[in-house]
Amino acid sequence: MHAHMKPAPMKGKFFTPGVIILTLIALNGLVFLAGRFFFGIGSVTNLNNQYPWGLWIAVDVAAGVALAAGGFTTAALGHVMHREEYHVILRPALLTAMLGYTFVATAVFIDIGRWYFIWHPLIMWNGSSALFEVGICVMIYMSVLYIEFLPMVTERFIGHVTLPGVLSRLNAPLDRLLRFLDRTLERSMFIFIIAGVVLSTLHQSSLGTLMVIAGSKMHPLWQTPVLPLLFLLSAISVGFPMVIFESMIASRAFKQKIEIDVLSRLGGLVAPILGIYLAFKLGDMFIRETFVYLQEFSVESVMWTLEVVLGIVIPLRMFLSRAVLKSPLLLFIASSLVILGVALNRINNFVVAYTPPYAFGSYFPSIGEISVTVGFIALLVLIYRVYVMIFPVISVPEGPATPQTKYAIRGKQ
Amino acid sequence: MKAQDRRSFLKTAAAVGTAAVGMGTATAAAGPKNILSPDRMGVLVDTTVCVGCRNCEHACKTAHDLPTEPLSSYGDRSVFEQMRRPDDTALCVVNEYENPKNADLPYDVKVQCMHCDHPACLSACIVGAFSKEENGAVVWDTDKCIGCRYCMAACPFQIPAFEYHKALDPQIRKCDFCIERTTKGELPACVNICPVEALTYGPRDEVIRIAKQRIRTYGDRYVDHIYGEHEVGGTSWMYMAGRDFKDLGFPKLGQNTAPGVSEAIQHGIFAYFMPPVALYALLGAIMWMTKTRKEEGL
Structure with a gap:
């Protein structure tokens, strides 16, 4: 490992051909989104009274929360267990989580029929509702993530606040505010870091409790009282693969060297976690004897098999191999499979498994729903790019002449 | 983190824990009207x-x-x-x-x-917009509902319906x-x-x-x-x-x-806020111990 890695804003042109394509995809999504706000949810989606929840809840919310698990898993590893060797991945993972949860909150905002009442859960409580618990935890956790991100803001802008024109009068007060934040956060950050991990375990599992109440409306291959545990275990197991996946893509996008030493060590931690998840998933299947449903050829049995074989068994075998851990390409493939598996699991739980007692057809997402989801993912990637070009998130090898002070340039107090 | 000495670490951690417990007692009472009157x-x-x-x-x-x-x-x-x-x-x-x-x-x-x-809808509703009234009626409150449609996913009889084609104030x-x-x-x-x-x-x-x-x-x-x-x-x-x-x-x-199983799980995870507080304490202890070890150069 390079001993002197230091986070720095990425340099280069913002607009590349890839970025332009992503912008077009995002714009297309926003057009359909406008339809949802002007003409109602029914005009854009295929949702109806039989299928109240669809793609937006399954992918944007449920899979979104799971794939943002890199934030709390790496925080537990790097900050709580003080494993210094992983420090280079902490900031990118935090940024992914922060933007991921923002994406989730936005998805909730567009999916609920009365978006202007989104603040209601803050004052109207229902302690027995799993959704209430998820909602409150996600709101608090998102605030915690933004607080955890603040040190990157102070680091970047202390001594660099140069607003133009009339606003320049605000420069000095803003700088003082940043310095105050920096001092306060340095002493209290551990509170937020632990809170972030606790809040994550809570809502990652409660997300699994959500569908328990649907009872017999949910296919027995997925309906089980241990759903919260399975959701938590799958979220933990997708955390590191997500960090590996995202780190490799960012390295390629900004022409950096892939941190293969750190990433392969991180990959080494995946197999045991994934193994525990698989053990619980199969154990539950054998206790409830739901394997009988795999004998019939149905959408459910095929989707379950895809989820488990493609998303757990194959990557588990891959992560156990040293050759895979040493090869960037194979490590990338293995990580992608885990991500695919968890995304499939959330889609299966919220859409495929849901069988309404009185259905007049089946649900498949509309062009509008798919456009909005894909558009938001594109937007997320673009915002990530903006952030890493402004803030010191991704670590680069430190040059020999770098000054050793905390801030490169000290501003006037 | 460096400026943090051990005493204040423990003090702050304890304060956070107490606050969480306080919040727990408040939550236990929170919820919609749910009367199971013998005269319903x-x-x-x-x-x-x-x-x-x-x-x-x-x-x-x-x-x-x-x-x-x-x-x-x-x-x-x-x-x-x-x-x-x-x-x-x-x-x-x-x-x-x-x-x-x-x-x-x-x-x-x-x-x-x-x-x-x-009622499953009452148990599920994120804002407690459903209530079970004295006379047995399960009614919905338009002033609370956020339109999340979780009641529809929860209802075993597939009853609640949503006005999908209204952009504003769908019921x-x-x-x-x-x-x-x-x-x-x-x-x-x-x-x-x-x-x-x-x-x-x-x-x-x-x-x-x-x-x-x-x-x-x-x-x-x-x-x-x-x-x-x-x-x-x-x-x-x-x-x-x-x-x-x-x-x-x-x-x-x-x-x-x-709502039986779902509420049992939900109340199990949040029994007097003990599990989250215990987890918080455990993580705090690990954080403190690994930090000490590092400082002692182990």
């Missing part, structure tokens, strides 16, 4: 008496200010060719099923909200047990209009007694099962039938309450 009312639907005139559908729409065709058009029996479900335009509907014993006397089944004794629509009429001492609109007395409104216990009486007296007319007496822990609306309920479009449900 019920309706008995005798599907062997119902003739399928659908006057109840018309009365229901009129009572709830929903647009409706004139009553004279409700005599059209071709609507029975397809099974219909209650939705945001009709809070109750009648479906017709064959009578294997007598083809001339088909069975007609009125479908609406069952008004569960332990969750379902039978409200004519709460406005019944609090004034009037009968629910459907019970009031029924010309053949297929619907009996009264205290739930009394209604069950009447049903059992009928089964005892006319054994060959009924199957020995009152649907809703025990299903999902009991419902305010209950049905009598001349053939197996599964052939009349009723879902096969157990006697456990719909």
